[in-house]
Structure formats: C-alpha cells, structure tokens
Amino acid sequence: DSGVTQTPKHLITATGQRVTLRCSPRSGDLSVYWYQQSLDQGLQFLIQYYNGEERAKGNILERFSAQQFPDLHSELNLSSLELGDSALYFCASSAGAGAGTGELFFGEGSRLTVL
Amino acid sequence: AQSVSQHNHHVILSEAASRELGCNYSYGGTVNLFWYVQYPGQHLQLLLKYFSGDPLVKGIKGFEAEFIKSKFSFNLRKPSVQWSDTAEYFCAVMVTDSWGKLQFGAGTQVVVTP
Numbered sequence: 001d002s003g004v005t006q007t008p009k010h011l012i013t014a015t016g017q018r019v020t021l022r023c024s025p026r027s028g029d030l031s032v033y034w035y036q037q038s039l040d041q042g043l044q045f046l047i048q049y050y051n052g053e054e055r056a057k058g059n060i061l062e063r064f065s066a067q068q069f070p071d072l073h074s075e076l077n078l079s080s081l082e083l084g085d086s087a088l089y090f091c092a093s094s095a096g097a098g099a100g101t102g103e104l105f106f107g108e109g110s111r112l113t114v115l
Numbered sequence: 116a117q118s119v120s121q122h123n124h125h126v127i128l129s130e131a132a133s134r135e136l137g138c139n140y141s142y143g144g145t146v147n148l149f150w151y152v153q154y155p156g157q158h159l160q161l162l163l164k165y166f167s168g169d170p171l172v173k174g175i176k177g178f179e180a181e182f183i184k185s186k187f188s189f190n191l192r193k194p195s196v197q198w199s200d201t202a203e204y205f206c207a208v209m210v211t212d213s214w215g216k217l218q219f220g221a222g223t224q225v226v227v228t229p
Contacts, residue, residue, distance in 0.1 A: 043219040056216050104217055106159040
C-alpha cells in the first residue's frame with residue numbers, strides 16, 4: 001500500500017460525458033501528479049500541483065482540468081469524453097517538488113472506459 | 116527532444132536466467148533516475164533510484180542498476196529472475212529543475228516462465 005488513494009477504481013461512461021477522478025496523497029505529501037497510461041501512449045505526465053498551485057503541465061488536453069484543494073487532495077476533471085480517453089489514470093504524490101523531490105508514490109489508478 | 120528510451124518492449128525469460136533491461140535518456144542536465152515495476156493489475160512501485168554517489172545502485176527484490184553518465188544509460192539487471200518477477204518495468208527520469216515530474220520510458224514487459 002503506497003498511501004495514495006484514488007477513487008473510483010473503475011468507471012464506465014459514454015462519449016460526451018464528464019467525469020471526476022479523485023486522489024488523496026500520502027499524509028504530509030504536498031505534491032500531486034496525474035499520469036495517463038494507455039496502450040498506445042504509455043505513461044504520460046498530465047499535470048502537477050504543489051501545495052495547491054499548478055507547477056508543471058504535460059500532455060494534458062484542454063478538455064481536462066485539475067485542481068488541488070486546501071486539504072491537499074486533488075481532482076482530475078475529464079469532459080467531453082472521447083473513446084480515446086479510455087485509459088488508466090494514475091495519481092502520485094511526493095513530499096516536495098523541484099530538486100529536493102524524492103521518489104513518487106503511486107496510487108492504484110482509476111480505470112476509465114468510454115463507450 | 117527530451118526522451119527516455121527502453122530498448123526492449125517484450126522479454127521472455129526462464130527462471131534463474133539473467134537479463135539486462137536497457138534504458139537511455141537524452142536530458143543534458145542533472146537528472147535523478149528511477150526504475151519502477153508494475154505487477155499485473157497493480158500500481159507502480161519503486162524498485163530503485165539513483166540521485167548521486169555510487170553509480171551502482173541496489174534496489175528491492177535483488178534488482179540493481181548501473182548509471183553510466185557517459186552513455187546516458189541506467190540499465191536494470193537481476194542475476195537470477197523468478198516467476199514472480201513477471202511484470203512491466205519502467206525506467207523514469209526526473210530532471211532536477213522540473214518540479215519533480217517523472218518522464219517515463221515506454222516500459223518493458225517481462226514474462227518469466229517456470
């Protein structure tokens with residue numbers, strides 16, 4: 001158990017819909033990262049938050065957005081869903097950010113299926 | 116462009132065999148290097164990491180990796196694999212001025228047969 005909690009574990013929805021994935025980082029970790037894992041793209045970095053502020057952006061679509069709340073949990077919002085958005089979405093957390101960042105701890109992922 | 120390359124996408128081994136999984140990166144600055152493992156249906160777990168110091172790093176479950184700066188490589192190996200090592204292995208690079216995000220390679224699927 002990494003200490004990172006993600007909900008829901010599985011989600012099936014239709015094209016055009018909107019979903020929210022939730023992540024609770026390890027106790028004390030200030031950084032939250034979102035990754036997308038798909039068969040054709042592999043593990044892609046989406047976005048990072050540190051203590052409530054966005055710090056880094058990767059290959060995140062405009063239809064996707066995220067935020068980190070004062071209690072440090074994070075939500076990834078996916079809207080106008082397309083078939084190609086079907087993937088495993090991982091959240092990870094770390095104690096810090098930047099040069100002092102240690103390892104990232106990953107949650108078990110949220111598997112999204114868009115039909 | 117910055118990238119992480121893993122040379123083998125699929126590897127099939129017999130138990131007790133030894134194999135090196137290759138990883139090369141193309142970042143020019145200072146990096147931290149990681150190997151993560153993903154067992155079937157599970158989340159990513161850290162196998163080992165290199166930040167500085169001895170370039171030969173030992174991790175969990177008998178894995179080790181060697182950082183060769185001149186070759187921009189961080190190859191993973193295990194002297195004798197077990198059936199339980201069947202998993203996908205990911206090399207990852209953290210550029211130290213990148214706010215901590217990891218850039219992953221495509222992964223190597225390893226199947227160990229009894």
